[in-house]
Amino acid sequence: MxxxxxxxxxxxxxxxxxxxxxxxxxxxxxxxxxxxxxxxxxxxxxxxxxxxxxxxxxxxxxxxxxxxxxxxxxxxxxxxxxxxxxxxxxxxxxxxxxxxxxAKSKVYRYYLVGWGLNVGAMRECAALFVGEHDFSAFARLDGRDPVRRILRASVEERGPIVVVEIEGESFLWEMVRRIVTAVRLCGEGKLELGDVEAMLRGEFEESRKLPPAPPEGLVLWAVKYEGVEFEVDAYTVELVRKELFERFSAAAVRAAIFEDFLRQLY
CATH class of the missing domain: 3.30.70.580 (Pseudouridine synthase I, catalytic domain, N-terminal subdomain)
Incomplete structure (x- = not known):
């Protein structure tokens, strides 16, 4: 069995x-x-x-x-x-x-603190990644075909937390975290939409690729299948959903506070 x-x-x-x-x-x-x-x-x-x-x-x-x-x-x-x-x-x-x-697709969520972020600009940036693109500028390449298809990309505000959600058929190494970096920089006004479009066209220098966002904010939210039905433990699902959200929200806030502290020092 x-x-x-x-x-x-x-x-x-x-x-x-x-x-x-x-x-x-x-x-x-x-x-x-x-x-x-x-x-x-x-x-x-x-x-x-x-x-x-x-x-x-x-x-x-x-x-x-x-x-x-x-x-x-x-x-x-x-x-x-x-x-x-x-x-x-x-x-x-x-x-x-x-x-x-x-797997038909995978869904990832990344948790950010929304302080000082332009969520509208982040949504415009996220939308650029939807569709089939060469993601060489947004991945750590390992010999696999860099062309991937993103089905959906959204940015949602939840109080002080901003959740970036990306669904795709498959992903390259560090691809989601590098996309999140681009979305966040757009929200901070440090990256233009035209820059993102140029990188998706292959117009970038390898040495100037965006770094991946820290792994601690990333959650593999779902892997989707056709014809596979899971017998779910509803109690555990709700318990874990609550615990994980609280844990990642708290971690994101701590990271933002630490960044502000460093800015004051240096």
Whole structure:
């Protein structure tokens, strides 16, 4: 039997998603608990190998277990043992299901403090990224095709917090965080829309590429599939949604206060 888990985690507590010797990772924490309850998962795969510091509310993992072990793959059974990771839902999936290759799109959210930001300008900037573009100027290239399709990009105010949400079919390394840097700079009046358009046309110097925004503000919010229905633990979903928002809002405010403090010093 092959199962998929929709998981959330606080990435600031891990050295990334992928297991690493002697380091605490999301994958390592999940495997530890699965083995603790008596499971030996086969062909363990994840939808996204998020970087160190990046969190998730809707990453997905899949693996195969014996048919008679279904009662062990339950959110409350696993959540009772997990630390800084939560199982939000479970789905039985086909044997050939791969959480990354079957994904129709991924949704990311980035949390910023809105102090001094022109949200209207940020929305105009975010809109430039929608559609199919060469994102060489907005990614750390690793040999993959830099052409990607962004389905949706929005900027929403939530009190003192501004949430940048980006949905795309697939992403390059650091792509979302570099887009967020561009959106934020537009909101600060330090980057013009024409500059962003030029970079999307390939008119940029490699040495002057925008840096990625810090990973701690980024959340993989959802991985979307067709024909995969998760049996959701509604209590855990609401609990984690509230905890993550409060955690990231507080972190964003602390970062803004620290930046203001540095400006006064220097």
């Amino acid at each position: 092959k199962v998929a888990l929709r998981i959330a985690y606080d990435g600031t507590q891990f050295h990334g998603f992928q297991r690493q010797p002697s380091l605490r990772t999301v994958e390592g924490e999940l495997l530890r608990v699965l083995e603790e309850v008596g499971l030996e998962p086969v062909d363990f795969k994840g939808a996204s190998r998020t970087d160190k510091g990046v969190s998730a509310f809707g990453n997905v993992v899949a693996f195969t277990v014996p048919d008679d072990a279904a009662h062990l793959v339950k959110p409350r059974v696993l959540n009772a043992r997990l630390e800084d990771v939560w199982v939000l839902g479970v789905a039985k999936v086909p044997k050939d299901f791969h959480p990354r290759f079957w």
